[in-house]
Amino acid sequence: MIISILNMKGGVGKTTTTLNLGYALAQQGYKTLLIDNDPQGNLTTGIGIEEYEQTVTDTYLNGILPIHQLSEKLHVIPADITLSTVYNELSNKVDANFRLFKSLKAVNKDYDYILIDNRPDAGILASNSILARSIHVFS
Template sequence: MKIISVSAVKGGVGKTTITFNFGEWLSRQGYKVLLIDTDHQCSLSQTYNLFTNENTIYNAFMNEEVEIHKIHDNLSIIPASPMLDELEVELSSKHNKDLLLMMWLQDNVDRIKEFDFILIDCHPDFQTVTKNAIAVSHYILSPIEPSQYGYMSKSLLIERLQNFKDEVIDARTRETYITAIPYFVGNRIRHNTKSSREFSEKISQDKGTIAMIPEKELFNRSTLDGVPLVEMEKDKDVFNSNKVFYEKLNFAFNEITNKIKA
C-alpha cells in the first residue's frame, strides 16, 4: 500500500480535482483505492454527494467509529466533516496530536489492508489535520501553478515539511517519524502563454516535479459535475474533441504512478 497526501499551502491549485481524477484513474487501472477527505470544506466528499457529520474522518481523531463508503468495486472514500477545522483547538493539549491518524490506521489495518493506494485530500494549510495526513504518507503530491506564488508555495511546503521532520522524532534514536517524499505537479499549464512556457521550462529542470497537467475546462468541470474524466472518456465525441488533452493527462498519471510505485 502507498499513501499519498495531495497537499499545498495555497488554495485553488486543483488539489481536489487531481485527487478525484487520479483516484478514479487508478481504480480503472485495476488498483483498489481509498480516498480520505481531510479538508473541512468537504469538496471531495460532496463530489460523491456525501453530506454527513457522522462517522467521518473527524471521528478518527476522536477515537470513534469511522465509516468507509464504497463508491464502486475498486474505489471507496472516508468523507470529511465541517467540524475538522475545530480540531486545531480540541487537540491543542494532546502531546501526540500529530500522530492520531497514524494510530487510527494502525488500529484499523484489517479494514484498509485491501487497498493498493490511499489518497488524502488536504486543506491548504500546514496545521494539525494536514500534519496528521503527511505523517502517515509515503509521498506528498503538491500541485503548483504558473505564477510567482506557485514557486513560493513550493519552497514554503518544503520548508514546513523539513521543520515538521525535525519536530517529530524518536527521542531515543533521534530519527524522524516523518518520511514523506514531496513531489510536485505542474497544473493548469497553458501552451499559448509566455508565463506558462517559462514556468514549464523552469520546473521541468526540477527533479521534484514529476508531471505536468495542461489547462482544460473539462478537467475543472469534472469535480463540479461529479463525473471523472475516465468516465467522460467513454463518450467518443468527448474523447475525440479532447484527444490531445487525454493523451497528456494519461501520460501525467502514468508518470506519477510509476514514481510512487518505485
C-alpha cells in the first residue's frame, strides 16, 4: 500500500506523521519504505541519514531507487535540495508525472507500506506522489 502524506500548508506535521507512522509500521513487523519527496530533506535528516550518494532526484531523472536500509523492516529514499531541479528538468517531458510510479513498480511488491512525505505544493512532485498510489490498479 502506498500512502502519500500531502497538505498545501507547511508546518502541519507531514514529515512527523510520515516518520512516526513509518517507525510504528516497521515495529509492527511491516516492511516499510519511506520516501522523502521534499527538497528540504527534513525526513532524511530527521531519520538520521547524513551520508548518501544518491537521492530521490536520481529516481526522477534516472529511474534509480537509492534505498537505504535503516533496519530489517525500515528503508528510506533520501532527498536534498537537488530535488528542486526536478521541476525544470521535467517540465517539458511527456511522462513527467509518472516518473515515481514507473520506478516504484519494480519494488512495490517488496514492501507492505510505502509512505511518501511531500512538500506543501501541487506541482510535479505532488503529482508523482499521488499517481504512484495507483500502482496496485495497474500492476
